[in-house]
Structures are given as C-alpha cells and as structure tokens.
Amino acid sequence: MEEFKALEDFEQVATATQWNLHLILKPKVKLWSIKNKNYQILSKRVKFDLLPKFIDKIDNIDSSLKIDESIIKQDEAQEMYNQMRQITKDFRTQTMTLHIQSAAREYEVILHQVNSIIEKFPQKNDDDESDAEIGYAAFKQYHELPSRGQLQQSTTGRRRNNGPDSSTFTRRGLLGPAIINQANIKLTEQEHQLLRLGPRFIFDDPKTASRRRTTELATLKRKLEARFFEKKVSPGRPVKQFIAELDVLLQNLHNIPSTRKQIQFNKTQTNKSFDTLSSIIQSSQPSQSQVIIRPRKKKNYGRIVKRLKYKIHLANTILRKTDKSKVFHLGKVDHYQKKSEEYMDNTKAYQCLGAIDPLPDLIQRTNKYLLDLRLAKWITQKQYEQLSIKPNEVELAHLYYLPKAHKPGTPLRPIISGLKHPTIKISKFLDDLLRPLFDQMALDSTVTSGFDLVKKLQQWSRNNFRQDTLFCTIDVTDLYTMVPQIEGVLSLRKMLDQLKLKQVGKLKVETIIRLSRFVMTNNYFSYNGQFYHQVRGGAMGSPLTLTISNCYMYFFERQIVNQIRNSSGLYFRYIDDIFITINWPVRHLLKEVDRWNKFDENIKLSANIGSIANFLDLNMENREGQLYTTVFQKPSYEPYYLPFNSIHPLHMKKNIPFAMLLRAIRYCSTFESYLNEREKLRMALLLNKYPNKIIDEQFNNVLVKFGINEPLTPVNYNRFRQKIIDSPIKEKLSVNYDKSIFVHFTYCSSMKIFPIKFHTLWDKYFDKSPINEVTPILGTRNVNNLQRRLIHTKSKS
Incomplete structure (x- = not known):
C-alpha cells in the first residue's frame, strides 16, 4: 500500500520527461533484479561446489571409462584414468567459468543502463519543466522505500552470507583446485578435502600460539629493555607491567575458541548460511532433485594430518607440491628414484661419495679458509666473525x-x-654485494616481470610492429647445472672489470673471486642416504648461483643483443628465458638460432617462433599487424590461491584479488580479454572460498587507487588502462630502525582485535616515557601450514 501511494504521488507531480524515464526504468529494474539473483545463485554454487545438474552429469562420462588391466599395464591405465579426470575437471571448470562470466556481464550491463537512466533524470527546474525538483523528490522517495531498495543494496550489502568453511560439505569437490594422486593411494573424504586446501592452508591452532607466547613476550621484553638502556635509563616498572598485562591479554585471546559462547555463535552463523543457500537453490530449481547439504562437526585437523602422514608412509608414497601449480601431488617412491638416477646420469654434474659424510671436513675447511684470508688481511676481523661457522x-x-x-x-x-649449509653465509654475503651491480649492468637487456615486458613491448611496437613481426621465446637448458664453475666465477671478474671497480663494500676484487670460487666448488648434499659433491654448475638453492648464472649469460648474449638491436628488434632475458621480437623472415631467424647455439658448448637454446608467444605470465599475439596481450596461464595452472578460510590476517587475503586484477588490467590490451580474465579470476577466488563481497570490494579498490571513479567500459578501457600502466610504482618506504621496534606474535583466529589492544597498551605505558619516539611495528608469525606439516624433503638416514 505504501509503495502504491508513493507511486501515485510521483505520478501526480512528475514532469512528462520524468514519467517517461520512469516507464523506461521500471522494466530495467525488474530485469536487473532477475539477473542479480541469477548471478548470486551461480556464485553460491561455485563457492559451495554444487554444480547445476546438466554439468554434474559429466561425472557419468568420467566413470564410464573402463580399461582392461589384463591387457594394459596398470601404470599406463592409471595415466589414462588421470587424463580422463583432468578432461572432465577442465570441462566443469570452464563451463562454470563461462556461466559466471555471462551472468556477471548481464548484471553489469543492465546495472550500467539503470544508472545511466537515473543520471539523466531531471533534478532541477529549468525553463521547460518548472516542477522537476518536486518530481525528483517524489521519485527518490518512491525508490528508497524498503520494497524498492534492492538496487541501492546491491552495491553495498549483497551476498552477505559467506557460508561455512571448506570442511562443511560431505561431497567430494568437483571443481578445482585439485590434488594429483598419481600414486593412486586411497584417501578418505576428510583426507581428500584436507589436501584440496593446498600447501599454504593454515588451520586454527591457538594451542601453538599459546605455547609460543612465553618466548615471544621474553623477546619483546629484551628489545624494550635494550631501548631503555640506549637512553641510559633503567626499564623499571612500566616494562614489567606492560609485559604482564600483555600476557593476560594474550592468554584470554588464546582461550576464546574453547568458550561455549563462541561455539554457539559459530553454529548459529553456519546454520544461517545453510538456510540461505538452500532457499536460493530451491527457489531457482524447483523441478530438480534437491541437493541435501549436511553440516559437519568441526574437524580435528591435527588428527587428520597425523593419520594422513602415517598412511602415506605405509603406502611407499612421496607427497610434494607440484613445480608450477603449487597443489599437492602424490607419487610413488620408485618413480622419484628412477627419475633422480636419470637426471644425474644426464647432467653428469654430481659425484657420489657413498656413505662418507663430508660435513665435518667441510666445516673445518671453511673456517680455515676464512682464517687464512683474515691473517692475510684479505678480510677484516668483523667479516671473519660474520662468515665463520x-x-x-x-x-x-x-x-x-x-x-x-x-x-x-x-x-x-x-x-x-641448503639454508644451513656451511657456505651459505658466504654465498648470501657475496650475493648481497654483487646482485645490485649485475642489475645495474644488465638493466637494458633484462626484465623483472611480465609487466616490465608489457611496457617495453608497448613502446617498441608504436614504430616497429608490422604484419610480419615475429615473436621468439628461447629456453636455456639446465642453466644452473651447465654453467662451468671456474668460467662462471670468472664472469664475475669480467663484470667488475667492466664496471671499473677495484673493490666492493671494502672487499677487494681478488677476495670476491676467491670466496666465490670456494662457494662454487664446495657444494655438497645428501640424497636417499648417500652423499654427493656437485662438480658442475651451482646449487639451485644457493643465492650466489643465480648471480653467477646471470653474469655468465650476460657475456654469452652480448653478440646476440647487438645483432637484434642493430636490426631494430627487441631482446630481453629473465634468468634462463629469452624473449625476442623482430621483423625477420622465419627461416633467417631459425638459421641465426642455430648459429647462436654454437657460441658456447655449455649453453643450449631451444626456440619457439611464431606470431603468438608466451613469456613468463604474458601472452602476446600479432593479429594483422596489431599487438594483442593478455595473461598467460601455463598448462600446469590450477585455480589455487591462499584459501580464504586459512588462518591468515585478512589484509593478506584481500591483497590477492587486488593484485591479480591489477595484473589483468595491465596485461589485457582489449576490454573483452580483460572481462574474460576478470571472470576467470573471480571463478578461481570463489573456488578458494572468497566471498563475492570481498572480491567486488577489492576489484573496485584497484580503480579507486588510480583515481578512476567510473566502471570500465569498452569506451573508456584503453584510456584508463594506459593511465594505470603509466602510473609510477611507489617505492617501499624505508624503515628508520633507530625509531622502530618490530614485534611478532603468533596469529590465530581470535587475534583479530589484538593490534588495537596492543597499541592501546603501548600508549598507556610508553606514550610519555623516554622511548616515546619509538614506533612499534606489529607483525605476525604463522603456525605451520599444511606443506610444513605434511611434507618432509629431507630423507631419513
């Protein structure tokens, strides 16, 4: 009745233009309401892994594949089963992504149309319509009624129910992220769901946080006392009282999850989420069989982890995270042993020492070498103490x-x-000195990211891009292990000579070369109960190896760089990946790559040439002489990000959609490719339990950060994208360590209010103290994630 009365009042005072716009707007708002509901339903389905019936049927195809293992070997049959599972998984994910994308686009377009009509709505009187202000007031009153307020709420409060965590559902996940079970080990539903949470997932562990509390408080107390002593003042009572009150605060926070009130609150919220989801799905699909969703009791993750580790050990299986996609992989021990032997035979980089442990001798030789340098005054006493072990x-x-x-x-x-290897201190020390010098020397022939390449490629293409322009990506085979140790060290000397430096950081060039040679020739490691000495190349985990490999490649590529640039081409390298774009015939470029392969017997180049190329995370295409770019996802890609229900501080999780959408805008050269990438990203985030409200909020924050106050459209996309590309990247603010103190406490779910409480206590005790100019910088420590709890890379001897 109230709505009818408001509409009647508006009709009586509205001008002709206002009434006509209202008639146009009315069906649009109704259509928007339908599209918004569809979009919500699809988002909920993805989040809770409940596929529409027509997509769910694909499981029948998956299970229909039957291979006769009396004819086909078990390993080969398993490979076929894995391929079929991957095909069906990709189909489900891509189909749902397309559904989400189309629903989001429909929602956006109709919302844009509605907003455009509202913006054109006459609000002020003019010569033709003197009653516009009265009509607009009545129009506003009508649309702000509770029953008409859906549109306003859509941008602020839609999808408030974020739902329960990933442990809630009883059915096995049909969408990614996946686990790769090549060992074919049988997993319970709980074990499978745990592994799907991925290596980065952290479950709530207030017991560990409580256990660490005493040590963390003692560390903070020592830091505070040191600051008071710097002022030549006794710490006295304020420090003791501050630590005591902080201790009580932390104890209370660590005990919160066990209170009955909190458990009851969580149960209520979960039930509300289920009720909301069930009502949405039932109202949207009355003809389909209803999906029953049963909430489970809170899982004991610690117990599941212990059970899973025991099962993996009994099954002669190795658990690792995959090389690129960073999801869990289960493989057989025999497979790892076979591949390891093949790798060592192919590279000829490792000498087996048998069961003789080289560690005691290496410790003695390292300290003696440093002492000899100290006695010869090649290094100072301070450097000797810093590097000795x-x-x-x-x-x-x-x-x-x-x-x-x-x-x-x-x-x-x-x-x-080798984080604790005897030479790691020397390696880090040298790398800190040398890497900035290399970065400076190679600035014009290296890139640091795909975005760096986008900017340089965009600038080059304005004057040089043609219909016959080629892209060439080159991979350097086994760079780290193929660089000769002595020649690699000598490339450092070449760099220092080219930069005309006789010493770096009070260290003579000859000392740097000697220390570098010692690091490169003393790489030892253990594997599977045996000890090895690396006789070729550098250790992949050693910081200095990267700088030496980069230096070696820099001098190898000089002739190639000059040749490409003399032909008005573009050449850049990122470690062992090379990118070239040039206006040469394909045959000529292939011939030149063959010639480059003869420059150095240690460097083998594998090239891909064409009008389409992928380099790092950037996809490039030459379409009829026009450059198109977008985000490249490797074949290994799995839609895995830090799960939203992982016990990490919220700002860390919010930064993920922000950073990923910013990358999409920077990389995608067309509005259409941007939309595709944005909805793929939305899909991946929903699969990792990110609420749509958080996703939309962070997507909008990207535009706000760059001063863009309107949504991206086909008309304005190129202009705003260029604005974002041209915006300078803010340098990190330097920290004044004399006036800062770093404080770290272990994070758990009840610690959300801790920062406010901590700073309140700090001001209470130290605001007017001798250290009042010191600013506390509060950081968090995490408990072990699933990778640390489940994966052990060091074999037991």
Whole structure:
C-alpha cells in the first residue's frame, strides 16, 4: 500500500520527461533484479561446489571409462584414468567459468543502463519543466522505500552470507583446485578435502600460539629493555607491567575458541548460511532433485594430518607440491628414484661419495679458509666473525624434487635445500654485494616481470610492429647445472672489470673471486642416504648461483643483443628465458638460432617462433599487424590461491584479488580479454572460498587507487588502462630502525582485535616515557601450514 501511494504521488507531480524515464526504468529494474539473483545463485554454487545438474552429469562420462588391466599395464591405465579426470575437471571448470562470466556481464550491463537512466533524470527546474525538483523528490522517495531498495543494496550489502568453511560439505569437490594422486593411494573424504586446501592452508591452532607466547613476550621484553638502556635509563616498572598485562591479554585471546559462547555463535552463523543457500537453490530449481547439504562437526585437523602422514608412509608414497601449480601431488617412491638416477646420469654434474659424510671436513675447511684470508688481511676481523661457522649451527644441504605433473611422464625439478649449509653465509654475503651491480649492468637487456615486458613491448611496437613481426621465446637448458664453475666465477671478474671497480663494500676484487670460487666448488648434499659433491654448475638453492648464472649469460648474449638491436628488434632475458621480437623472415631467424647455439658448448637454446608467444605470465599475439596481450596461464595452472578460510590476517587475503586484477588490467590490451580474465579470476577466488563481497570490494579498490571513479567500459578501457600502466610504482618506504621496534606474535583466529589492544597498551605505558619516539611495528608469525606439516624433503638416514 505504501509503495502504491508513493507511486501515485510521483505520478501526480512528475514532469512528462520524468514519467517517461520512469516507464523506461521500471522494466530495467525488474530485469536487473532477475539477473542479480541469477548471478548470486551461480556464485553460491561455485563457492559451495554444487554444480547445476546438466554439468554434474559429466561425472557419468568420467566413470564410464573402463580399461582392461589384463591387457594394459596398470601404470599406463592409471595415466589414462588421470587424463580422463583432468578432461572432465577442465570441462566443469570452464563451463562454470563461462556461466559466471555471462551472468556477471548481464548484471553489469543492465546495472550500467539503470544508472545511466537515473543520471539523466531531471533534478532541477529549468525553463521547460518548472516542477522537476518536486518530481525528483517524489521519485527518490518512491525508490528508497524498503520494497524498492534492492538496487541501492546491491552495491553495498549483497551476498552477505559467506557460508561455512571448506570442511562443511560431505561431497567430494568437483571443481578445482585439485590434488594429483598419481600414486593412486586411497584417501578418505576428510583426507581428500584436507589436501584440496593446498600447501599454504593454515588451520586454527591457538594451542601453538599459546605455547609460543612465553618466548615471544621474553623477546619483546629484551628489545624494550635494550631501548631503555640506549637512553641510559633503567626499564623499571612500566616494562614489567606492560609485559604482564600483555600476557593476560594474550592468554584470554588464546582461550576464546574453547568458550561455549563462541561455539554457539559459530553454529548459529553456519546454520544461517545453510538456510540461505538452500532457499536460493530451491527457489531457482524447483523441478530438480534437491541437493541435501549436511553440516559437519568441526574437524580435528591435527588428527587428520597425523593419520594422513602415517598412511602415506605405509603406502611407499612421496607427497610434494607440484613445480608450477603449487597443489599437492602424490607419487610413488620408485618413480622419484628412477627419475633422480636419470637426471644425474644426464647432467653428469654430481659425484657420489657413498656413505662418507663430508660435513665435518667441510666445516673445518671453511673456517680455515676464512682464517687464512683474515691473517692475510684479505678480510677484516668483523667479516671473519660474520662468515665463520659453528658446528652446531650448520647441516649439509639435501636434494629433493618437485614433480612437473603437467608434463608427460612427470619429470622432476631438482632443488638443493641448503639454508644451513656451511657456505651459505658466504654465498648470501657475496650475493648481497654483487646482485645490485649485475642489475645495474644488465638493466637494458633484462626484465623483472611480465609487466616490465608489457611496457617495453608497448613502446617498441608504436614504430616497429608490422604484419610480419615475429615473436621468439628461447629456453636455456639446465642453466644452473651447465654453467662451468671456474668460467662462471670468472664472469664475475669480467663484470667488475667492466664496471671499473677495484673493490666492493671494502672487499677487494681478488677476495670476491676467491670466496666465490670456494662457494662454487664446495657444494655438497645428501640424497636417499648417500652423499654427493656437485662438480658442475651451482646449487639451485644457493643465492650466489643465480648471480653467477646471470653474469655468465650476460657475456654469452652480448653478440646476440647487438645483432637484434642493430636490426631494430627487441631482446630481453629473465634468468634462463629469452624473449625476442623482430621483423625477420622465419627461416633467417631459425638459421641465426642455430648459429647462436654454437657460441658456447655449455649453453643450449631451444626456440619457439611464431606470431603468438608466451613469456613468463604474458601472452602476446600479432593479429594483422596489431599487438594483442593478455595473461598467460601455463598448462600446469590450477585455480589455487591462499584459501580464504586459512588462518591468515585478512589484509593478506584481500591483497590477492587486488593484485591479480591489477595484473589483468595491465596485461589485457582489449576490454573483452580483460572481462574474460576478470571472470576467470573471480571463478578461481570463489573456488578458494572468497566471498563475492570481498572480491567486488577489492576489484573496485584497484580503480579507486588510480583515481578512476567510473566502471570500465569498452569506451573508456584503453584510456584508463594506459593511465594505470603509466602510473609510477611507489617505492617501499624505508624503515628508520633507530625509531622502530618490530614485534611478532603468533596469529590465530581470535587475534583479530589484538593490534588495537596492543597499541592501546603501548600508549598507556610508553606514550610519555623516554622511548616515546619509538614506533612499534606489529607483525605476525604463522603456525605451520599444511606443506610444513605434511611434507618432509629431507630423507631419513
């Protein structure tokens, strides 16, 4: 009745133009309401992994594949089953992505039309319509009624129910992210759901946070006392009282999850989410069989982790995260052993030492080498103390492999983990000195990211891009292990000579070369109960290896760079990936690549040439002489991001949709490709349990950050994209360590209010103290994620 009365009042006072616009607007608003509802339903379906019936039927095709294992070997049959599962999974994901994309686009277009009509609505009197102000007031009153307020609420409060966490549903997930179970180990539903949460997932663990509290408070107390002593003042009572009150606060926060009130609140919220979802799906599909969703009790993640580790051990299986997609992979121990032997035979880079542990001798030789340099005055006493090692602080590096599950036969990427290796201090010390020098020297022939290449390619293409322009991407085979150790070290000397430096950081060039040679020739590691010495190349986990490899490649590529640039082409490199674009015939470019391959027997180049190229995360295409770019997703791509229900601070999770959409705008050269990428991203975020409200909020924040106050459209996209590309990247603010103190406490779900409470306590005790100019910088420590809890890369001897 109220709505009818308001409409009647508006009709009586509206001008002719206002009434006509109202008649146009009315069906648009109704249509918007329908499209908004459809969009909500699809988003909920993705989030809760409940597919529409026509997509769900694809499972019948998956299960219909039956292979006679009396004819086909089990491994080969398993590979076929895995391929079929991947095909059906890709179909489901791509189909739902397209549905989400079309629904989002319909919603956006109709909303834009509605807003355009409202913007044109006469609001002020003019010569032709003197009653416009009265009509507009009545129009506004009519549309602000509770029953008419859907449009206003759509941008602020839609999709408020974020739903329960990933442990709620009893059915196995049909959409990504997936786990890759090549070992064919049988998993329970709980174990499968746990692995689907991925390596980065952290479950709530207030017990660990409580256990660490005493140590963290003691560390903070020492830092505070040190600041008071710097002022030549005794810390006194304020520090003790501050620590005591902080201790009580943390104890209370760590105990919150066990209170009955919190459990009851969580249960109420979960039930509301289920009621909302069920009503949406039932109202949208009355003819389909209803999907029953049963909430489960809260999982004991710790118990599931222990059970899963025991099962993996019994099944002779290795759990790793995949090389590129970073999801969990289950593989057989025999497969890893076979591939490891093949890799070592092919590279000839490792010498087996058997069961003789080289660590004691390496510790002694490292300290003696440093002492000799100190006595010869090649290094200072301070540098000697900084680089020397203690036997109880070091351990030998170990080798492990990451599976490249997207490639046939699942090849392995070797990683040598040496965070406590005897030479790691020297390696880091030298790398900190030398890497900035290399970056400066190679600035014009290297890129640091796909966005860096976008800017340089965009600038070059304005005057040089033609219909016959070619893209060429080149991969350097096994760069780290193929660079000769002595020649690699000598490339550092070449760099320092070219930069005309006789010393770096009070260290003579000869000292740098000697230390670098010692690091490169003393790479030892253990694998599978055996010890090895790397006799070729550098360890992939050593910081100095990257700088030496980069230097070696820099001098290798000089002739190629000059040749390409003399032909008005573009040449850039990112470690072992090379990008070239040039206006040469294909045959000529192939011939030149063959010639470059003869420059150095250690460097083998594998080239891909054509009008389409993928480099890093950037896809480039030459369409009739026009450059098109978009985001490139590797064949190994899985829609896996940090799950929203992981116990990380909220700002870390919010930054993911922000950063990924910013990348999409920077990379996508057309509005259509931007829309496609945006909805793929939305789909991936929904699969990782991100609420649509958070996604929309962060997508909008990207535009706000760059001063864009209107939605992107086909008309304004190129202009606003260029504005974002041209905007300078803000440098990180430098920290004044003399006036800052870093504070870290372990994060759990009840710690959301802790920062406010902490700063209140700080001001209470130190605002008028001798250290009042010191600013506390509060950081978080995390408990172990699933990767640390489940994966152990070091083999037991």
